[in-house]
Amino acid sequence: MSDIYTSILDTIGNTPIVRLARLSPAGIELYAKLEAFNPLGSVKDRLALGVIEAAERDGRLKPGQTVIEATSGNTGIGLAMVCARKGYPLVIVMAESFSVERRKLMRFLGAQVVLTPASEKGTGMVEKARELAATHGWFWTRQFENEANADIHSRTTAREILKAFGETGPDYFVTGAGTGGTLKGIARVLRAERPATQIVVAEPENTPMLASGIRQQYKSDGTPAESHPLFRPHPMMGWAPDFIPQLTADAIDTGLIDVIQPVGGSESLRLARELARQEGIFCGITGGATLAAALEVAKTAQQGSRILFMVPDTGERYLSTPLFESIEQEMNAAEKEISNSTPLCRFGVPTSQPAVAAAVAIEPAPDSARDFVEQAIKDPEQPVVMFALEWCEFCxxxxxFLRDLGVAFRSVDLDSVPMQANGLGGDIRKVLHSVTGQRTIPQIFIGGAHIGGAVDLLDLHDRGELVTLLGKAGVAPAGDPTITARSYLPKWLAARSAT
Structure with a gap:
């Protein structure tokens, strides 16, 4: 990349269009518009920039004002990026049923995330956003009916498509409805400038709200008055909330949709995986869903037809969803067979190399290190002390665990820069070995008594003995004493312990 940008926001848009090779039916050209190339990984980066800058231009958004939106996640992530760069506080309202990766991404970017019960569905999170905005005077972006959502797609995404496909345009354009912004914004440009292009909208087959023809009821401001009667839960996050957004209804009413294509949840999951494994394209569930719709279109399309489908986001924000449920964390039988085909670095097999460390003599530690350890262990002001490494998983x-339990503690990080000065950290490890007989880190002391390492600490709690031991040292936990301590172990160790 030769350009230098003044802001991350300048990198939004101009995402690539890639022709599929292995998944395209014979005689059909399938093309994917890869919106994961936006800086925060989804098509909603465009929406976020569009609605914020439109509100800045017309004065609805004031400097320093808090922004609020109800979202399944991708819009919230995009807004978190835009608000971080522009200096607006952001509150996101999201139903608890959406993936935890999305919550963490938004919080990582500085947003606050307010969850609503899954039973209240999309309309519930919209109403919560309305209530919070009215109560606190926040700017509500209203993605589902905000014309700025569609406008930015007319200005950017549609123009990128026309530039790529030239005078004729694609024969078919396939997208999900979502908020309606991508659909309305792109379809109206294609209809005006490439009228031969067929606009295909995919929706979950078990939630045929668009295909039913049953109109959504709206309040006077364009927000949904109630859930649509045909809504059913489905796996396509970002598609088909429990209402038809106003922008989508506009696309229907103005004749922008030629075909409504139902797609199954299982097929969408399968094709998202196939895009990764056969084309190297890493996407979320909705990318598999639009591919499923495109393949249905291809069954009746003329030979030589060019079908463009939207791939809205990346797969990394679906790790906790059914998309990844068949993906193992540990080695499967075939992988173990590969590992065992050579002698080195195998689990459960003694190493064929000599243990060099065992032959190295351990020199006595200087008195300064012994004094340090003794003072740390016996400090009455800090009865819980842990000798640790800064980035060790066990530490x-x-x-x-100790923080969640509400226990104040001192962590002596032996590999930190101050502890490495003059070799103090290494000398302390020698002292700890002579005191405890253990070479491993961390080593934890409570009230001057050595209790062991991380696993020992966690097991003490799960056996119901830790709180008593802390009490004897004058420490009263302020957190939840019912937490399961071993759940804090690294996942790879927890998985091995369970087998």
């Missing part, structure tokens, strides 16, 4: 597990 992090112990730290997180």
């Amino acid at each position: 992090w597990a112990a730290r997180r």
